Amino acid sequence: MRTExxxxxxxxxxxxxxxxxxxxxxxxxxxxxxxxxxxxxxMRRNPExxxxxxxxxxHGQDLELISLALNDRQLGLGDYEVxxxxxxxxxxxxxxxxxxxxxxxxxxxxxxxxxxxxxxxxCTQCEAEGxxxxxxxxxxxxxxxxxxxxxxxxxxxxPILLSNGNPIASGEEDDGRHWTTWEDPFKKPAYLFALVAGxxxxxxxxxxxxxxxxxxxxxxxxxxxxxxxxxxxxSLKKSMKWDEDAYGREYDLDIFMxxxxxxxxxxxxxxxxxxxxxxxxxxARAETATDAAHQRxxxxxxxxxxxxxxxxxxxxxxxxxLSLKEGxxxxxxxxxxxxxxxxxxxxxxxxxxxxxxxxxxxxxxMAHSVRPESFIEISNFYTLTVYEKGAEVVRMIQTxxxxxxxxxxxxxxxxxxxxxxxxxxDFVKAMEDANGADLTQFKRWYSQAGTPRLSVSEQYxxxxxxxxxxxxxxxxxxxxxxxxxxxxxxxxxxxxxGQGNEIALRLQGEDASxxxxxxxxxxxxxxxxxxxxxxxxxxxxxxxxxxxxxxxxFPYSRDQLMxxxxxxxxxxxxxxxxxxxxxxVLQDMIGQHQRGEALQLDQRLVEALRSQLxxxxxxxxxxxxxLSLPSEAYLTEISEVADVDxxxxxxxxxxxxxxxxxxxxxxxxxxxxxEISRQTPYVAQAEHFARxxxxxxxxxxxxxxxxPEVVAACVDQFEEADNMTERLTALAVLVNSGFEAxxxxxxxxxxxxxxxxxxxxxxxxSVQAGNTQPGGLERVQQLMQHPAFTLKNPNKVRALxxxxxxxxxxxxxxxxxxxxxxxxxxxxxxxxxxxxxASRLLAPLTRWRKYDAGRQxxxxxxxxxxxxxxxxxxxxxxxxxKSLA
Ligand code: B3K
Ligand code: ZN
Numbered sequence: 001m002r003t004e005x006x007x008x009x010x011x012x013x014x015x016x017x018x019x020x021x022x023x024x025x026x027x028x029x030x031x032x033x034x035x036x037x038x039x040x041x042x043m044r045r046n047p048e049x050x051x052x053x054x055x056x057x058x059h060g061q062d063l064e065l066i067s068l069a070l071n072d073r074q075l076g077l078g079d080y081e082v083x084x085x086x087x088x089x090x091x092x093x094x095x096x097x098x099x100x101x102x103x104x105x106x107x108x109x110x111x112x113x114x115x116x117x118x119x120x121x122x123c124t125q126c127e128a129e130g131x132x133x134x135x136x137x138x139x140x141x142x143x144x145x146x147x148x149x150x151x152x153x154x155x156x157x158x159p160i161l162l163s164n165g166n167p168i169a170s171g172e173e174d175d176g177r178h179w180t181t182w183e184d185p186f187k188k189p190a191y192l193f194a195l196v197a198g199x200x201x202x203x204x205x206x207x208x209x210x211x212x213x214x215x216x217x218x219x220x221x222x223x224x225x226x227x228x229x230x231x232x233x234x235s236l237k238k239s240m241k242w243d244e245d246a247y248g249r250e251y252d253l254d255i256f257m258x259x260x261x262x263x264x265x266x267x268x269x270x271x272x273x274x275x276x277x278x279x280x281x282x283x284a285r286a287e288t289a290t291d292a293a294h295q296r297x298x299x300x301x302x303x304x305x306x307x308x309x310x311x312x313x314x315x316x317x318x319x320x321x322l323s324l325k326e327g328x329x330x331x332x333x334x335x336x337x338x339x340x341x342x343x344x345x346x347x348x349x350x351x352x353x354x355x356x357x358x359x360x361x362x363x364x365x366m367a368h369s370v371r372p373e374s375f376i377e378i379s380n381f382y383t384l385t386v387y388e389k390g391a392e393v394v395r396m397i398q399t400x401x402x403x404x405x406x407x408x409x410x411x412x413x414x415x416x417x418x419x420x421x422x423x424x425x426d427f428v429k430a431m432e433d434a435n436g437a438d439l440t441q442f443k444r445w446y447s448q449a450g451t452p453r454l455s456v457s458e459q460y461x462x463x464x465x466x467x468x469x470x471x472x473x474x475x476x477x478x479x480x481x482x483x484x485x486x487x488x489x490x491x492x493x494x495x496x497x498g499q500g501n502e503i504a505l506r507l508q509g510e511d512a513s514x515x516x517x518x519x520x521x522x523x524x525x526x527x528x529x530x531x532x533x534x535x536x537x538x539x540x541x542x543x544x545x546x547x548x549x550x551x552x553x554f555p556y557s558r559d560q561l562m563x564x565x566x567x568x569x570x571x572x573x574x575x576x577x578x579x580x581x582x583x584x585v586l587q588d589m590i591g592q593h594q595r596g597e598a599l600q601l602d603q604r605l606v607e608a609l610r611s612q613l614x615x616x617x618x619x620x621x622x623x624x625x626x627l628s629l630p631s632e633a634y635l636t637e638i639s640e641v642a643d644v645d646x647x648x649x650x651x652x653x654x655x656x657x658x659x660x661x662x663x664x665x666x667x668x669x670x671x672x673x674x675e676i677s678r679q680t681p682y683v684a685q686a687e688h689f690a691r692x693x694x695x696x697x698x699x700x701x702x703x704x705x706x707x708p709e710v711v712a713a714c715v716d717q718f719e720e721a722d723n724m725t726e727r728l729t730a731l732a733v734l735v736n737s738g739f740e741a742x743x744x745x746x747x748x749x750x751x752x753x754x755x756x757x758x759x760x761x762x763x764x765x766s767v768q769a770g771n772t773q774p775g776g777l778e779r780v781q782q783l784m785q786h787p788a789f790t791l792k793n794p795n796k797v798r799a800l801x802x803x804x805x806x807x808x809x810x811x812x813x814x815x816x817x818x819x820x821x822x823x824x825x826x827x828x829x830x831x832x833x834x835x836x837x838a839s840r841l842l843a844p845l846t847r848w849r850k851y852d853a854g855r856q857x858x859x860x861x862x863x864x865x866x867x868x869x870x871x872x873x874x875x876x877x878x879x880x881x882k883s884l885a
Contacts, residue, residue, distance in 0.1 A: 006874040010374045011320040017138055018049045019056055019091075021145040024190075026135070028115075030106075030122055030153040030197055035115065036066070038101045039135040041145075045094040056098075057088045059132035059139040062114075063102040071096050087136045100136050109133075110792060110833045118263035119222070120157065121198025123276055125269055128319055128378045131190035141189040141316045142421040151197055152179035158197040160220065164188070164272045166254055184272055186252065189315055189421065194271030196220070196259045203229040207237055207251070210244045215251050219282065220259040224756075228283035231294055231684060232258065232301050239302040242336050247410060249309045258282060258301070262758060265794050265836050266382070267300050270307035277304070280759050280795055286682035286723040288760050291692055293724070294684040298340065303333040309414060317421045319378045323370045323446070324424050326382075327390020331398075334391060341686040344571035345621045351546045351572070354392065356634040358384035359551070362451045363637075364847050365883040367478040371424050371446040376878040379836050385449070392549040393445045397428075399490045399519055399547050400442070401435050408434040441523055442488040449478040452487050454522070455553040460537045466508070467495065467534040469542075471522045473550075479882070489522040492547035495531065495538035500567025508532050517544060517570070539563060544570040558584060562608050571622065578612075578626045581605055582654075586635060589650035594643060599650065601657040609658060613665045620673075621690035624697045629654060632809045642850045644813040648772065659704040667710075670698035674717065674726075682723040696729040703733045711739055718746050724760070732767045751788075761788045762799035769803035776811025777819055780804045791829060794837050801826050805844040812844065813851070817858030820845060824862035827876065828869045835873030842866075842876065846883035860884065 023042035028035060045053060065082060068075045070089065080089035109116035114133030115124050124134070132139040149163035155178040161170075165184030172178045200220040207215045217236055219229045236258070243249040253273045264278035281300040284293055310332060311325035338346045361367060361384050368381065370390045375381050398406040409431035416430055424446050428439050452475040459468045471491070475484035494517045495503040502516035508530040520529050539560055543552050556564075556577075561584075564577035585602045592599050612618060612626045629651055636642040659666070673695035680688070699717065702710045718730035731750055734743045747768070754760035765788075769780055780800060783789060789796050805812045805823050812819040823845055830838035848859035866872070867880050 006376045006877055008374050008376055009378075011318070011372070014318050014320075016048050017046050017140060017143050018054050019043050019138065020046050021138055021143055024137075024145040024147045025149075026147065027150040028152065028195060030151065030158065032107060033105075034103050035106055035122075036101060036103055037115075037135045038099070039137070041098045041100075041137070043091075043096055043098060045091075053091050053094065055088050055090050057086050058136040059085065059129070060087050060102075060136040061085050061132050063104060063133070063136065065136075066101040066103060067099075068101075069099040072099070085132070102135055104134065111835060112263055112265050112794070113836065115195065116263075118261040121196065121200070121222075121261065122153070122158070123198075123259065123261050124193065124195045124271075125265065125276065126193050126271070127191040127269060128322075128382075129191075131193055134193075137190055139190050140318065141191060142318065144187040144189050144315070144419075144421060146184065146187045147193060148181060148183045149193075149195065150179055150181040151195055152177055153197045157199060160196070160198055160200045160202075162194075162196040162220070162257060162259065162274055164192070164194055164274050166273075184253075186272060186313070187419065188272050188312060192270070192272045192312055192315075194269070194274040194276055196261075196274065196276065199223070200259065201226045203233055205233050205237065207240050207256075209240070209250045211250060213250075213254075215240075215253070216255045218255065218257045220257065221279070221283070222260075222262075225260065225279065225283050228285045228288065231284040231289075232282045232297050235298040235301040236305060238298075238340060239305040239336060242302070242339065243306060243309070243332075246335065246339075247309070247332070247407070247414075249414070251308060252313070256305075258304075262795070263793055265834070268304045270304040270311055272308075272312050275304045277301075278795065280762070283759060284684075286684075288724055288754070288757055290725045290728055290763075291684070291689045295337070295341065295689070299333050299337050302336045303329055306332045306336070313419065314414060314417045315421045317423050319375075319381070320371055320373070321423050322378075322381060323386045323390030323393075324422065324427055326387045327370065327392075328394050328427070330387050330391035331394040334395075341689070342619065342621055344575070344619070345625065345686075345690075347545060347572050348575050348622075348625050350388070352631075352634070354384070354388050354549060356631060356637055358388045358549070359451050360633075360637045360847065361385055362389070362449060362478070363476070364849070365479060365885065366846060366879060367449045369447050369449040369481075373447075373480070377839075377874040379875055380839055380878050389549055396445070396488075396490050396548055397431055397439070397442070399492065400439075400488070400521065401431060401437060405435045405437075406431070439488075441486070444485055444487050448475065448484050448487070449481055450475045450484065452484075452489065452548075452550045453553065454489060454491070454543075454548075454550045456540075456542060457555075458540060460534070462537070465534050466530050466532055467538055468528050468530040469493075469520075469540060470526065470528040471520075472526045473522060474525070479885070486523060486525050489548045489550055491520045491522055491542060492517060492544040493520060494518075494541045494544065494569065495534070496541060496564070496567055497536055497538055500563065502569055503534060503538055506532055519547065541568045541570060541573050543573075543576075545572045546576070556580060558602070558604050562604060565608055565626075566611070571619075575622060575625055578608060579630055581608060582629050583635070583638065586630065586647075586650050586654060589653060590635070590639075590643060590646045593646040593649050599653045601654055603661075605654070606658055606661045610662055610665065613662060613669060619690060620694040621686070624690070624693035627658075627694075627697050627701070633806070636809065636850060639850070641852060643852070644809055644855075648810045655701065656704050659701040663702065663705055666698040666702050670695055670702060670713070673698070674713070677721070677723075677726060692725050696725070699729060700733050703737050706738070711737075711742060715742055715746070724763070728763055728767065731764075732770070735767050735771050736773065755788065758788070758793075758795070762795050765789065765796065765800040766803040769800050770807045772808055772810050774811075776804065776808050777814065777822055781822065791826070791833060794834065797826075797830070797837055797841065802841060805841070813855060815854065817855070817862070820859050820862045824866050827866055831866075831869070831873050831876045835875035838873065839875035839879050842879050842883075846879060848883070 021041050025040040027038040106115040113130040151161040161180040163182035165182050168183045170180040201223045202218045202220045205217045258275045260279040260282040267281045268277040284297045310328045412434040413430035455472045457470045504513035506513035561577045561581040568574045585605045589599050612623045635647045673691050714730050721727040734746050827838050848856045
């Protein structure tokens with residue numbers, strides 16, 4: 001915890017480091033009540049930093065300095081200065097060696113940053129600034145060094161000792177201890193350092209790279225999880241192959257290791273050669289992990305693996321450039337998942353997530369550009385904007401340059417910058433240089449925050465056979481940025497004739513038509529594109545594949561949306577038309593609720609969904625997506641003032657109406673798919689995901705009928721399913737139903753069966769946290785007393801408290817403010833225990849401007865109570881103070 005006033009760090013103040021560290025030699029002596037870290041740093045003056053020998057200031061936090069020597073000369077108290085977060089001394093030559101020994105306390109590190117214990121194992125998390133909690137160092141990504149690491153620990157408790165690179169020596173000591181030395185031949189910034197010591201088992205495999213080198217692959221887990229690693233291993237091999245094929249990138253060490261740990265602040269970490277993963281992002285098998293969990297494991301394994309090139313070989317100059325590695329790597333993992341599964345389903349999932357959560361962030365008090373200008377605590381900037389919007393920005397570059405041009409650009413980027421710490425500008429420059437393109441204006445996507453609005457109007461001239469689209473763009477003000485300049489918005493589009501056929505597209509001035517889908521680069525505040533040779537009034541299909549992260553406005557009628565749902569050649573836009581239709585229908589009903597009128601469900605939505613369900617030739621996963629009404633969170637995001645109760649009532653009423661109108665169809669599709677599930681062993685592949693997705697959404701609609709045959713089918717699915725996807729859906733549906741006896745029995749038997757599996761218990765907590773029936777807060781409070789719950793484990797906090805505040809909106813936003821008070825209480829406790837988790841948990845309180853005056857007051861009061869609650873971590877302080885500003 002800091003006692004100094006939190007400082008604001010600005011991008012514009014960036015300076016190259018005064019000193020460099022060519023070699024880093026670390027020795028760890030791990031004990032139960034303390035650990036010793038010896039560091040030998042081979043350093044020199046940075047020639048790029050100018051003349052003279054300025055004082056050397058190293059980062060360090062919570063370290064107890066035992067000894068310090070400069071070129072083998074022990075330094076005394078007068079030779080250096082130790083402050084709360086630094087150690088300063090005066091070098092006497094341009095090259096020198098610094099030796100330090102510090103004592104640290106991983107056994108009591110609950111922030112899970114630096115070296116800490118997860119259960120009985122030691123592990124590390126250094127990104128972004130955790131290495132300074134391990135030893136005194138230049139803990140910044142532009143200081144890249146070659147590391148050797150020796151780990152020593154008691155042999156019986158810690159038979160496995162791991163670090164980055166290749167093992168080069170090991171030995172035993174007389175006192176029951178042993179040691180291993182690892183050498184990483186690639187220079188790297190300290191944030192990619194990793195160490196693991198524990199009693200672990202491993203699953204082994206190998207991969208032969210495109211140049212014929214054999215790489216040993218190992219996944220280390222606690223012994224009870226050894227049967228849940230195969231899916232991650234398969235995903236790793238697919239990722240290695242894919243990166244060779246899609247980007248020409250080959251793996252570079254002789255060994256690649258993944259370690260699963262239970263206590264982890266996020267999903268996983270790409271440490272060089274030694275990825276450390278939240279166990280939830282590694283472990284998956286049919287009985288314990290859902291289809292969604294399988295896909296998440298595949299995506300995260302790929303993401304961390306891809307970082308080996310986008311992040312590790314080419315790293316970030318400073319943390320303002322975080323999206324350089326994260327945006328690009330999210331884009332790469334999305335391409336990979338699209339190739340491995342259904343591209344349209346993947347796109348729909350990503351866009352729904354972006355529009356619900358990133359758009360909300362972009363409209364809230366923490367809004368920042370993809371490359372932020374300043375921060376207090378960098379941990380707060382691992383955001384949806386840096387990751388997901390960052391990936392959209394890379395995707396737009398690909399859309400503008402084409403796939404081939406993009407690949408040329410990425411080749412040049414890797415060739416130019418291998419082994420360097422670079423900036424977003426360097427990335428864009430490589431894209432420009434490889435294509436002879438000018439992306440100057442495009443780069444505003446990196447510097448301007450907020451979600452642009454793009455409103456479109458049309459004009460058809462039957463006599464001239466011309467059709468014009470006029471685009472008007474604007475972007476709302478965000479903190480620190482009141483005025484925005486025009487973005488370059490790639491609009492992929494097509495035109496449909498009255499039969500639903502695509503019209504060949506020819507712009508005024510062109511000699512011939514160019515395909516039926518094309519990209520218009522909208523780069524002015526207002527701009528018109530005119531198509532010629534258009535012999536009937538067309539219907540435009542705009543922003544195909546969601547070609548830019550904007551809010552598109554076009555005055556489609558409901559009949560036009562139904563037409564697009566049927567005929568658009570772009571799968572994404574067929575889904576999008578369905579979503580827009582649902583939004584229009586639901587918004588009408590929200591208004592009816594607010595005016596105290598009886599709710600009326602527009603039957604056109606029911607009929608549109610009926611035709612989806614009737615057509616058995618359609619991709620079942622897409623039908624399931626179509627049937628999923630926009631979430632309450634998304635309806636909140638697009639509301640001016642969100643009326644939580646009206647949104648919930650309207651959506652539930654629509655679900656009821658759809659359920660009763662389409663009962664027979666749901667029942668037919670459900671039974672057919674359930675029968676196949678019954679007869680088919682679980683397979684984690686797209687077509688099986690699709691079948692189960694439709695089966696499960698059908699079940700959730702069917703249960704709204706309360707018919708005994710459905711309840712019996714649901715209980716049967718719960719009890720008999722051989723996989724977690726079917727079992728958990730049945731449980732969730734029972735929990736949200738009024739069938740108390742069946743619900744209680746299912747919850748109890750599930751908990752009894754899975755009590756020793758923490759990841760499955762997380763799902764048990766989440767399902768209950770999401771129960772929207774009255775009394776949600778009390779249920780969550782009671783569950784916090786359950787023996788399987790602890791605030792010390794981030795997965796538990798997310799599964800119960802996070803799920804409640806983010807997904808159970810009617811209960812969390814209770815009009816008396818009890819939900820807000822509860823969340824603030826947890827944040828105050830977690831602020832001391834784990835600041836990163838505390839600050840993430842806070843997000844639902846920061847969105848107070850979205851709600852009515854009563855709720856606004858209650859939410860603000862809780863933010864103020866947090867601010868006054870005592871010493872705040874910089875993480876929590878930054879989010880609370882910015883959201884009250
Ligand atoms: N790079 C890490 C995130 C580290 C977060 C530090 N607070 C995981 C990832 O994006 O791959
Ligand atoms: Zn990443």
